[in-house]
Amino acid sequence: MAKSKWEYVKGFEQEEILLPGCWIVIRLDGHSFTRFAKGHDFVKPNDVQALALMDHAAQQVMKEFGDIRMAFGESDEMSFILNKASTLYGRRKSKLISLIVSCFTAHYIHSWGSFFPTKQLQHLPIFDGRAVCYPSDRTLRDYLSWRQADTHINNQYNTCFWSLVKSGLTGAEAQDTLKHTQADFKNELLHSKFGINYSKLDPRLRKGSIIIRQGKRKADEAGQPTQADCLAADSVVVVAPAASKGLEVLHVDLIQEGFWTSHPEILR
Amino acid sequence: MAKSKWEYVKGFEQEEILLPGCWIVIRLDGHSFTRFAKGHDFVKPNDVQALALMDHAAQQVMKEFGDIRMAFGESDEMSFILNKASTLYGRRKSKLISLIVSCFTAHYIHSWGSFFPTKQLQHLPIFDGRAVCYPSDRTLRDYLSWRQADTHINNQYNTCFWSLVKSGLTGAEAQDTLKHTQADFKNELLHSKFGINYSKLDPRLRKGSIIIRQGKRKADEAGQPTQADCLAADSVVVVAPAASKGLEVLHVDLIQEGFWTSHPEILR
Amino acid sequence: MAKSKWEYVKGFEQEEILLPGCWIVIRLDGHSFTRFAKGHDFVKPNDVQALALMDHAAQQVMKEFGDIRMAFGESDEMSFILNKASTLYGRRKSKLISLIVSCFTAHYIHSWGSFFPTKQLQHLPIFDGRAVCYPSDRTLRDYLSWRQADTHINNQYNTCFWSLVKSGLTGAEAQDTLKHTQADFKNELLHSKFGINYSKLDPRLRKGSIIIRQGKRKADEAGQPTQADCLAADSVVVVAPAASKGLEVLHVDLIQEGFWTSHPEILR
């Protein structure tokens, strides 16, 4: 193609390359999702259908980009872990962030009707994204532990908060009740006042969603993949629908060693 | 909220800030759109409905992000120009790229059925994005001139190529015929062999789409906005639908001074 | 030359390019210069020889790197302004910072004995450096105004502080006296208590040092370069020694228009 005299402006592009040899985390966050959740009557404190839609969209992203080793999701956020040896798109930061955000958004919207057949989208959900490099297995695992601990902390708080609100308190009163309280207090509150045994709540809510590839396992395990997972912790495995063949969604502890011993292929 | 001992991993985030005082261009490109176009039977060389859908999605992005001064689109790419004084999201690069890409993708998919009522999406379109800073009005205008010149060059080539193919040549033969030829040759070819007067083709195809805000004009101009635009060049103004109130789509020359004299508010 | 199997590690280098079309400021700062000044008995509040050595080193840097349009120095800091169109070393950030810091350090140390013939270096002075891009003449001029205003603010404060200390106050007492006081108070203090007319102090101390190239002027001006400069403000021109032919050091106001009208070649 002919070139124009204006082509010099291409020289202003500054492409950042993510450091080779590092695990790449691409984390997506729902934009103004408090408003989005309210506008679409999401169940409080957790809307399981909304969480399942997040997981579904993440699986589609993992089908599109084979270099993603696993994903971890909670609430309206999703982290994708790219292989540290990945050379996908030359590890160009903007390219990776934008494609993954675009792909996730596309599937979230396209599959909305399958997860919420009776709700029309009132306005469109959008997501932001960022990329972070972790230079070692340890720092990557600490990242994932951070997000899973966050899942627990938020879920425990929100379960207390909405129980109090449903029992008649205002939002401000509920907030005051919980201010500066510790985990023990909150568990006791849930148990004594609302008859909720926190540790029996759906693991999805307490542990978030871990999405990994089945295909990486040995063939003979593939038939009963969930058995091995169950050893790791108090897992509940949601068998992925046909469309997501080869991927499985776990709601198990990944902070302890057990998970990583059971899934050596993730960090390999 | 309580903090976990893993929170140190937040320190690995490296946020790039786009240089203050510069025009910010966020350019989106369709990912594997050759395949997408083929899979959805796009008309060759140009599918006007597909172009209109691009423009529609861009308008929705501009409604969401008020700091966007204008957009320029051609084929499967769209450039958004953010005000050089914008402090939107602290000018964080990843945030701006990801939100705009996400918003654009969301509307493209959500409005697909309105533009292609008889076609189902076979697979989902996704877009990549990048951000580029331009430090002066001159360099920004040169960027836009570069893209508009590219629109013309590509369209002229594609019009010739597909005319040749429709006339019976193979793709390879058409390519050979056009190799190393100049603009004059191509115009003459279109005219003499296919009876096409290139300069009479739909300006949308030759000039791309310029999307600007009507609201920025003086009240008394607002009634007949398209008149002023027509002075600029061989414009055809597509009046934006109700949903995009306050935005207009122009297909006019922006390389010459005229456009910028008529629209001083864009660079103000 | 043969390549080794370890050469892949070169791929970890991430070179940052300074945005084209922007003015580049490389600012150097003395590292731990409070200690350095004390260790070498610098005169308080200002050691004119030390300032002259800074200016001398800056001139040598400007002789080495022709793309530097001007320099501005005060205290132990020096800013070099590179032409916005410069393509020196491909505008590689690390390269430009490191070469200019190295060159400046080299000359500072090598010329130490000429400026302090009776003082041995007790330990070696070192400098840090940074690069900042300014996209417009306005922002560059505001940068220089910022540094010159800082020169004045610091000098006024230090002149008061050391006058008080020399008159018998402790450092803490002097600090207390000056806390939260305005410029007027300080000028009055200097005048009434110490008989110092601030506006008559050596312009070098009040205005800092501006180093520009004579060679850029018209030939007929070259003979009496200082005349033109004097028009700009209350300048005192130190004629550069033979070694720095073609450069001149000014101590004039650069905040007002006058300086820039008199020196249009700097921003050209």
Next chain:
Amino acid sequence: MAKSKWEYVKGFEQEEILLPGCWIVIRLDGHSFTRFAKGHDFVKPNDVQALALMDHAAQQVMKEFGDIRMAFGESDEMSFILNKASTLYGRRKSKLISLIVSCFTAHYIHSWGSFFPTKQLQHLPIFDGRAVCYPSDRTLRDYLSWRQADTHINNQYNTCFWSLVKSGLTGAEAQDTLKHTQADFKNELLHSKFGINYSKLDPRLRKGSIIIRQGKRKADEAGQPTQADCLAADSVVVVAPAASKGLEVLHVDLIQEGFWTSHPEILR
């Protein structure tokens, strides 16, 4: 201190932080050292005094910055390895590069006369610098292996080249003779034609200089530090002068495991 209305320009500074958890290499290179070597009659192919001055300057840098674990030098380049856990200056890239380059330059020039008592500096040597992050021990070791292999390759070539030139060939003829030849050919050439047994050449020339800290060792080893080093390879230990107490300079192989087994403290 009072703030000026121009202070907003500080917002244009964009500080890059080197990724936590990675080894940081700051590599310095002599700028135009071919010219510098010629201008100061450096012995060809290697000037041992010039190499010793490089090592000396590097030791002074290591005394100044305690987070440097080791340095590796050859010819006119020197690499400093900062502890991967270092938080020195917040891991700010420009700060680290500039301070280390400045410190190295300062000592190189200040100590010139001690290493070349009969040579005056004709013009001043300057150095550029860059920073590279390596996320793992493996990649760091590969970096160092790359530099040491480069030392050997360059030295072998230069030894051949200058032997040929001293035997009467022109530079161009010597270059032609060596073009595309392998290591074996060069060794044979040195041996048969010039009676040089390459493997018996001064290890400094073949292995470069490794500078490490003695202080990190156990007390009982401190008395005879060179013994342990000798086990690693064909080392020649230059005992550092008093000024560099606690540092030692080795000229040994670091590509094999032996060096790292003997010096576990470097990567700890």
